[in-house]
Each structure stands twice: as C-alpha cells, then as structure tokens.
Amino acid sequence: xxxxxxxxxxxxxxPQRCLRPMAVxxxxxxxxxxxxxxxxxxxxxxxxxxxxxxxxxxxxxxxSLIDIPAPNEGLAGAQLAIDDNNTTGRFLGQQFELxxxxxxxxxxxxxxxxxxxxxxxxxxxxxxPAAQLLKAADAGKARGEILINGGAPDERLRExxxxxxxxxxxxxxxxxxxxxxxxxxxxxxxxxFLVSGSHETDKLFAEALRHAATRFGAKIVAEKEFKDTGGAxxxxxxxxxxxxxxxxxxxxxxxxxVLVAADESEVFAGYLPYRTWxxxxxxxxxxxxxxxxxxxxxxxxxxxLQNRFKKKFQRFMxxxxxxxxxxxxxxxxxxxxxxxxxxxxxxxxxxxxxxxxAAFKGQKLTLRDWNLxxxxxxxxxxxxxxxxxxxxxxxxxxxxxxxxxxxxxxxTKCKLQ
Amino acid sequence: MIDTxxxxxxxxxxxxxxxxxxxxxxxxxxxxxxxxxxxxxxxTDTMATVATIKTGxxxxxxxxxxxxxxxxxxxxxxxxxxIIDTATRKIVGELPSGPDPEQFALDPAGKFVYVANEDDxxxxxxxxxxxxxxxxxxxxxxxxxxxxxxxGKFAVCTSETTSMAHFIDTADRKVVANVLLxxxxxxxxxxxxxxxxxxxxxVGGGLSIVDPATHTVKTVVHFEIPGLRSEKIQxxxxxxxxxxxxxxxxxxxxNRVAVVDGTTHQVxxxxxxxxxxxxxxxxPDGKYLxxxxxxxxxxxVIDVAGxxxxxxxxxxELPWGIxxxxx
Numbered sequence: 001x002x003x004x005x006x007x008x009x010x011x012x013x014x015p016q017r018c019l020r021p022m023a024v025x026x027x028x029x030x031x032x033x034x035x036x037x038x039x040x041x042x043x044x045x046x047x048x049x050x051x052x053x054x055x056x057x058x059x060x061x062x063x064s065l066i067d068i069p070a071p072n073e074g075l076a077g078a079q080l081a082i083d084d085n086n087t088t089g090r091f092l093g094q095q096f097e098l099x100x101x102x103x104x105x106x107x108x109x110x111x112x113x114x115x116x117x118x119x120x121x122x123x124x125x126x127x128x129p130a131a132q133l134l135k136a137a138d139a140g141k142a143r144g145e146i147l148i149n150g151g152a153p154d155e156r157l158r159e160x161x162x163x164x165x166x167x168x169x170x171x172x173x174x175x176x177x178x179x180x181x182x183x184x185x186x187x188x189x190x191x192x193f194l195v196s197g198s199h200e201t202d203k204l205f206a207e208a209l210r211h212a213a214t215r216f217g218a219k220i221v222a223e224k225e226f227k228d229t230g231g232a233x234x235x236x237x238x239x240x241x242x243x244x245x246x247x248x249x250x251x252x253x254x255x256x257x258v259l260v261a262a263d264e265s266e267v268f269a270g271y272l273p274y275r276t277w278x279x280x281x282x283x284x285x286x287x288x289x290x291x292x293x294x295x296x297x298x299x300x301x302x303x304x305l306q307n308r309f310k311k312k313f314q315r316f317m318x319x320x321x322x323x324x325x326x327x328x329x330x331x332x333x334x335x336x337x338x339x340x341x342x343x344x345x346x347x348x349x350x351x352x353x354x355x356x357x358a359a360f361k362g363q364k365l366t367l368r369d370w371n372l373x374x375x376x377x378x379x380x381x382x383x384x385x386x387x388x389x390x391x392x393x394x395x396x397x398x399x400x401x402x403x404x405x406x407x408x409x410x411x412t413k414c415k416l417q
Numbered sequence: 418m419i420d421t422x423x424x425x426x427x428x429x430x431x432x433x434x435x436x437x438x439x440x441x442x443x444x445x446x447x448x449x450x451x452x453x454x455x456x457x458x459x460x461t462d463t464m465a466t467v468a469t470i471k472t473g474x475x476x477x478x479x480x481x482x483x484x485x486x487x488x489x490x491x492x493x494x495x496x497x498x499x500i501i502d503t504a505t506r507k508i509v510g511e512l513p514s515g516p517d518p519e520q521f522a523l524d525p526a527g528k529f530v531y532v533a534n535e536d537d538x539x540x541x542x543x544x545x546x547x548x549x550x551x552x553x554x555x556x557x558x559x560x561x562x563x564x565x566x567x568x569g570k571f572a573v574c575t576s577e578t579t580s581m582a583h584f585i586d587t588a589d590r591k592v593v594a595n596v597l598l599x600x601x602x603x604x605x606x607x608x609x610x611x612x613x614x615x616x617x618x619x620v621g622g623g624l625s626i627v628d629p630a631t632h633t634v635k636t637v638v639h640f641e642i643p644g645l646r647s648e649k650i651q652x653x654x655x656x657x658x659x660x661x662x663x664x665x666x667x668x669x670x671x672n673r674v675a676v677v678d679g680t681t682h683q684v685x686x687x688x689x690x691x692x693x694x695x696x697x698x699x700x701p702d703g704k705y706l707x708x709x710x711x712x713x714x715x716x717x718v719i720d721v722a723g724x725x726x727x728x729x730x731x732x733x734e735l736p737w738g739i740x741x742x743x744x
Contacts, residue, residue, distance in 0.1 A: 304535055336580070363648045
C-alpha cells in the first residue's frame with residue numbers, strides 16, 4: 001500500500017515535459033488523421049526537432065540580493081518555449097526536444113557544439129559572452145549549425161564580426177541605449193551626467209549611451225569613471241560607506257537633468273539612486289533601466305506568459321528567460337509555418353520576409369535582413385513597473401519605427417557570410 | 418493628436434446627447450465592467466444605465482441565455498462563470514468554468530457552454546442544465562476567442578501563441594481541424610448562414626476570413642487609419658449583422674469600430690467611438706450596435722442603418738463586453 005502511494009506520488013510529480021511525448025503522439029495521430037492540409041502525415045512521420053541551449057555559468061556578482069539569478073535562469077525560458085512549441089506541434093505532427101549544455105567561462109565551446117550537432121540539434125539557443133559565441137558559431141558552421149544568440153548584447157557580433165549562421169534575439173547595447181535616450185528626450189532631460197564603470201562591458205555600454213546622446217540630441221555635460229578597486233559590492237555594514245562614496249562620486253559635476261550610469265558589471269550603479277549629490281533621477285544600469293522584459297510587464301497578453309512561467313517555475317520571468325524563450329519559439333514558429341523539420345528549410349523561412357514572431361510586444365517582431373538581429377521594442381523598467389516602451393511616439397523611420405533603435409542598415413559594417 | 422481625438426469624441430458625445438434615439442425598441446443590455454467588478458444594466462428604450470449588479474472579480478466574457486432568463490458572466494479572478502437571474506438581477510448560481518475564464522459561447526440549442534481556459538490550453542464544455550463540466554478539450558497555447566457554428570456542429574477556439582483556430586466537433590468533443598492564422602488570433606464569429614468564420618488577430622493586425630467548410634483562410638482584411646501607429650490598431654471584438662451585410666470590428670486602442678462589407682470584405686468606414694473599444698452586441702432587432710469602451714467607461718450606440726455613432730452611455734469601470742436580453 002505504502003509503495004503504491006509512493007509510486008502514485010512520483011508519477012504525479014513527474015514534470016509535465018516527461019509525460020508529454022505520449023500525449024503528443026496520440027494527439028498528433030488524431031490531428032493528422034483528420035486535418036486535411038497536413039496531408040498524408042501520420043504518427044509514423046512525426047517531425048522531430050531538437051534544439052540545444054548552450055550557455056555559460058550565471059554571474060552571481062550582483063549589487064542587490066534580489067537580482068542574484070535562479071540556477072535555471074535562461075534554461076527555464078527554453079523549457080517553457082519547448083512546452084509551447086509542443087502544444088502547437090501536437091496539432092501539426094511536430095515534436096520538440098531541448099538539449100541543455102553548460103560550459104565553463106572561457107572554455108572553447110567547439111566540443112559542446114559538436115556534441116549538440118551529433119545529437120541532432122541543428123538550432124542552438126545561446127547565452128554566451130561574445131568571444132565564446134564567435135568560437136561556437138565558427139565551430140558550428142561546418143556542421144550546418146544555426147545559433148540563436150539570446151544573451152550577448154555586443155554590437156560587434158552584429159557588425160564587423162557578424163556571422164551568417166547566427167540570429168540575434170538579445171537587444172544590442174545600442175538598441176537599449178537608444179530606447180532609453182528617446183524617452184529621456186521626450187521628457188526633455190537632455191543634459192546627462194555619464195558615470196561609467198572600468199570594465200570592458202561597462203565601457204561598451206557607455207559608448208552606446210554616448211552614441212545615443214549624439215543621435216537624439218542629448219548633451220553629456222560631464223563624464224566620470226568609477227574604478228572597480230574590488231570590494232565595492234555588498235558587504236556587512238557597507239551602507240554608510242556607500243552613501244558617502246556616491247556623494248563624492250557625483251558632487252563636482254555641473255548641473256545636469258539625469259545621471260546616466262554604464263555599469264554592466266554591477267559594481268556601483270545600483271547604489272546611485274537617492275544618493276546623488278544633486279536630487280536627480282538615475283537611468284541606464286540602475287534607476288530607469290532599458291530591458292527586453294520584466295516580471296511586472298502585463299501588456300498585450302504578456303500576463304498569460306508571466307502566469308504560465310510562474311506556474312511552472314515558481315519564480316518571476318527575467319529578461320534572459322524571455323530572450324531564450326523567444327529564441328526557442330522562433331524555431332517553433334518557423335516549423336509551424338514552413339511545415340518541416342529540415343533545418344536548412346527552417347532557417348531559410350526564418351530569413352524570409354514572411355517570418356515574424358509574436359513576443360507580447362504589441363506588434364510582430366521581424367529580423368533585420370542585413371545582420372539577422374530581431375527588431376523589438378525596448379521596455380523601460382523602474383524595478384517595479386514598466387515606465388514606458390520605446391520607440392517613443394514621433395521617432396519615425398521609413399521602414400520600421402523599431403529601426404530607430406540600434407544601428408540601421410546604412411550604418412552597418414556587417415557582411416553576412 | 419490624442420487631445421484632438423478626445424475633444425472630438427467629447428464634442429460628438431455632447432452634440433449627440435441632445436438628439437434622442439428613435440423609440441420603439443425595448444431591450445436590456447448587460448455590460449461587464451472588468452475593473453468595476455459589476456454588470457451595468459442598460460434600458461435600450463431610454464438608452465440609460467438603470468441598475469448595477471455586483472459580480473465576482475474581473476468580469477469579462479458575458480452572454481445571455483436564449484430565453485433571456487439568465488445572463489452568464491465570466492469572473493476571471495474568481496475562476497467561475499456567474500449566473501444572473503435577469504428578473505431579480507441577482508446572482509443565482511455559477512458554472513464550473515475552469516481557471517481564469519474570459520471568453521465563452523453558447524451553442525444554438527442553448528444546451529452547452531464552451532469556455533476558453535487561457536492559462537490551461539483547454540476548452541471546458543459545460544452542460545447548462547446540470548451546470549456541470551462534461552469535457553475538457555486540449556487546444557493550443559493561450560486559448561482566447563470562441564464561437565459555435567450556427568448549425569451547432571463545431572465550436573471554434575482561437576489560441577494566441579499557437580496562432581490557430583481549432584475546430585472542435587461538438588458531438589465527439591475533439592479537435593478535428595486547425596487553421597493557421599496571423600499572430601495572436603483573438604475573437605471569432607460566424608456569419609448567421611455559417612458561410613464564413615471571421616477571426617481578428619492582435620499582432621497580425623488584421624481580420625482573417627475563413628471558409629469553415631475547407632478550413633482555409635480566404636482573405637485577410639487589414640486596417641489602416643491615417644495618423645495612427647499600427648500598434649494602436651488592435652482588432653478585437655466582431656459583430657456581424659444577421660443578413661451578413663456588414664461586420665463591425667472593434668479596434669481597441671485606436672478608439673474606432675471598423676465597418677467591413679460582408680461581401681467584398683472592404684473596409685467601408687471607421688466609426689469614432691470611446692477609448693479602447695473591446696466588444697459589442699446588437700439589439701435583437703438589429704437596429705443598434707452597442708460597443709463597450711474600456712478606458713472611457715462608456716458604451717457607444719451605433720445606428721446600424723446609418724453607420725453612425727448616435728450616443729454614449731456611462732457605465733461602470735473598464736467595460737469589457739455586452740450581452741443583450743429582452744426587457
């Protein structure tokens with residue numbers, strides 16, 4: 001009796017994902033037998049599509065305890081997208097499977113890419129730093145692998161170092177900076193005080209903010225660097241020290257409307273709000289932050305995705321979760337419309353003008369054909385709520401208003417090959 | 418730009434308040450107020466709100482029984498469909514809708530209710546007589562719109578992330594056909610003769626005209642309004658006149674209802690209504706269409722023959738949908 005109950009319990013506790021294949025087969029058989037336009041397909045020729053998720057370790061170096069990532073950040077987005085793909089796939093005789101692959105920081109990803117190719121995953125969603133991503137793309141090229149970058153915001157991956165087998169879902173630093181800048185211009189907060197960190201990624205974001213200021217007519221009235229000398233983040237009894245430090249950092253600037261911080265490394269920006277010498281709002285890496293997603297976003301049906309995510313993982317959905325969800329959904333969406341599991345045909349469809357993906361942003365998202373970057377609105381998040389969504393009204397473009405965010409076709413250095 | 422529109426709308430309202438609608442129709446309209454947690458009762462003779470009925474949390478989908486004795490309203494946050502007795506205007510029971518009900522539809526015989534369970538990828542079938550759920554049919558991700566064919570043979574459910582319309586055989590309660598649509602399909606409605614199925618798409622930005630016999634998309638109607646950004650034009654509710662001559666498509670935050678020719682599928686006219694127009698209902702004589710404007714907390718009255726807005730009626734907070742019953 002005891003054993004019986006235990007077995008029953010363990011069956012109940014099986015993740016939905018494990019039970020699904022059975023259901024998929026029955027339903028697919030049912031659907032295909034009756035749906036005219038899926039033609040002669042039957043359960044026997046269900047299309048199987050494997051998608052890899054290749055990622056490095058998550059950084060736990062965060063200023064706020066709240067921001068320390070859950071161990072499955074990113075992966076959870078991939079898993080939910082696989083569920084969603086399969087719910088749709090069961091009506092079309094398509095079955096999706098995820099293969100998770102984690103590598104260490106700095107490792108050569110070639111072996112992992114080859115292993116995914118050997119297992120039959122032609123599409124690989126990635127969350128890797130730029131250098132590792134390029135190595136992965138080049139290793140995958142010979143095997144016909146297609147990467148979908150859901151993590152790296154670097155312009156160079158879409159510009160001089162672009163690759164023909166890499167689709168980009170993550171917004172670039174320029175897109176994020178432009179989305180923020182448009183709003184600051186609308187608010188008439190044109191005088192910026194730019195404070196940037198001393199790490200490479202901080203410098204790249206600072207450069208994106210400078211570019212955005214020039215593009216939209218803001219003026220950087222002062223610039224300052226915050227040197228990471230170690231030990232700046234959370235420490236016991238650090239509050240009083242930080243308060244004094246932030247006053248020192250901000251007190252000798254000429255008058256400005258908004259402090260714009262570039263601190264991807266999470267060394268200081270989180271300490272700026274309410275601690276600046278002058279009472280001014282903070283934006284960029286803290287305060288008003290441009291992102292692809294936030295856990296409070298509920299427009300355009302997003303509430304349904306948030307609910308689905310929370311029900312499955314018992315936590316909030318982060319920008320990385322959303323970017324990886326979108327990466328995996330792109331493959332599912334292409335498979336529904338192109339009605340194939342052939343990777344080359346799916347990739348051709350994704351690159352065609354017919355392709356678009358709905359990602360709860362109120363409009364269809366499409367790829368820039370010159371560098372395979374996903375066009376997307378940028379959410380401005382105050383840590384609690386979505387303050388605004390860019391592009392802002394009045395920022396016009398002859399092709400798509402979404403192309404007012406990030407480098408545009410005439411400026412591109414990308415030659416896809 | 419927004420200011421001018423608002424002023425325009427208000428001006429129109431003030432102007433039209435002075436004119437009285439033609440007398441001689443006596444129906445009752447029930448408006449679900451999503452934020453007010455209530456149903457406003459409108460007497461269509463006087464075109465005024467005459468009562469407010471408290472409901473459960475977040476009432477959205479609303480339908481009347483065919484005999485007019487009951488109004489059913491989906492209280493999403495309470496995970497139930499409440500039953501209002503139209504004679505006493507009291508809640509007299511509920512239907513086991515499954516989680517977070519939004520849109521639902523009655524079959525022509527008035528025997529079964531089909532409910533889209535948004536968070537559950539399923540359609541729940543409820544027997545109205547026993548008030549019990551008799552089946553749960555798995556559909557695509559985020560089921561939203563639902564409609565039953567005039568012959569009662571099929572219930573059609575749209576799923577937003579899957580981007581399909583699923584045809585459910587009402588006898589077997591199984592999905593028998595699927596149609597791939599523009600992104601994020603919303604509401605669905607059949608022509609009264611069953612010849613066409615109309616489905617709005619939020620992100621696809623259009624209206625798909627589907628042939629229910631062959632399960633194919635015949636054409637897609639697109640909406641463009643000069644001076645408005647495309648994401649402000651979100652097609653939602655559909656009301657097709659009984660003779661199939663016109664379809665009225667509620668275009669959400671564009672504050673317009675589009676009039677689509679039922680034969681040529683061309684947009685004939687855009688009617689300026691209140692803010693964020695969502696769903697509507699015809700008076701049973703077909704003379705008037707009432708449209709719920711979520712953000713302006715009112716209902717626009719459209720003269721169907723004249724294709725013009727003749728009045729607006731104040732209701733509760735965030736009106737979502739409308740059901741029509743006898744007086």
